[in-house]
Amino acid sequence: MKSILLFFSRFCAVLLTLGVMPPASAQSPEWARVVAAQESLTQASTEEDRLALHGQLQGLWAEALSTGHAFDVAWGEWNNAVVDLGKDEARMIVFTWNVELDDRTQRYGGWVATASPQSALGYTFTMLNHDRDADPADAGRMHRHDRWHGGLYYSGILTYDRNTPVYTLLAWDGADALTTRKWVETVETRHGRVRFGAPRFDTPNGLVKRVVLTYADAVQATLRVEEGLERIVFDHLAPEDPSFRGQYAFYGPTLNYDGLTWRKGRWYFSSDVAVKNGEDSSPREYRDPSRRRRRS
Numbered sequence: 001m002k003s004i005l006l007f008f009s010r011f012c013a014v015l016l017t018l019g020v021m022p023p024a025s026a027q028s029p030e031w032a033r034v035v036a037a038q039e040s041l042t043q044a045s046t047e048e049d050r051l052a053l054h055g056q057l058q059g060l061w062a063e064a065l066s067t068g069h070a071f072d073v074a075w076g077e078w079n080n081a082v083v084d085l086g087k088d089e090a091r092m093i094v095f096t097w098n099v100e101l102d103d104r105t106q107r108y109g110g111w112v113a114t115a116s117p118q119s120a121l122g123y124t125f126t127m128l129n130h131d132r133d134a135d136p137a138d139a140g141r142m143h144r145h146d147r148w149h150g151g152l153y154y155s156g157i158l159t160y161d162r163n164t165p166v167y168t169l170l171a172w173d174g175a176d177a178l179t180t181r182k183w184v185e186t187v188e189t190r191h192g193r194v195r196f197g198a199p200r201f202d203t204p205n206g207l208v209k210r211v212v213l214t215y216a217d218a219v220q221a222t223l224r225v226e227e228g229l230e231r232i233v234f235d236h237l238a239p240e241d242p243s244f245r246g247q248y249a250f251y252g253p254t255l256n257y258d259g260l261t262w263r264k265g266r267w268y269f270s271s272d273v274a275v276k277n278g279e280d281s282s283p284r285e286y287r288d289p290s291r292r293r294r295r296s
Helices: 002-020 029-041 045-068 289-295
Strands: 081-085 092-100 106-116 123-129 152-161 166-173 179-190 194-196 201-203 206-208 210-216 223-226 231-239 250-263 265-270
Touching: 029 045, 029 092, 029 166, 045 092, 045 106, 045 123, 081 166, 092 152, 092 179, 106 179, 123 194, 152 223, 166 223, 179 223, 201 210, 210 231
Parallel strands: 081 152, 201 265
Antiparallel strands: 081 092, 092 106, 106 123, 152 166, 166 179, 179 194, 179 210, 201 206, 210 250, 223 231, 231 250, 250 265
């Protein structure tokens, strides 16, 4: 662990010297430290080192966000799980990271920042505390920021219920050595609290708070937003043999897609939808971060 912390300190100093930082925060030591820690986390080779950096990141991000600049950063240039939705007073940024342990389970961290003209920073932010006992596969439960179910949020879409903005996020979870999960859920902030999951998904199983895909760890499944259509599409999953129904370690994509379409304040489920083709519509566009470590 001492070696990774020494590397982190030296890397942070190099960033400050070279100015290899998001432009708005180039002179901020707080932002330099958090950038260095995130980069060190991707390079850490042992579980001990990854957990040590994970433990530091919560505090480092709180310090950096408290100095401002979060809404000035070009987040699209970051190689992290970050979702930046809306503009001006409707803007929301969700940043998450993960630590994969040796048993292939995950630890998560992150934060949510929302525009606030009344704040001196121009925004307010809330840190996310991963509760390992919270079940992300529970479609009927709402999760708060202080008992967050984890996950990497890699995409999203902003829609409106009359005049109220509705932020919908797409998430990935490495789960364990047998299965992987993706899901779609909404996030809302109120009085300094963040809540994930609202009953806005009209599905064959009724009105639920998230739609969850669970499938074999060895395969890839798509869950993505179709831009311009206010629609989310995803692989229809099925077991490789009917006798494995309910055993998600044997589930994988079929040749069909299902979808969610936004209408009148809800996401409505449709089966066997036609998927829009395009340069950015590959059904395997999101690569599980854990796979990169397994190949190394």
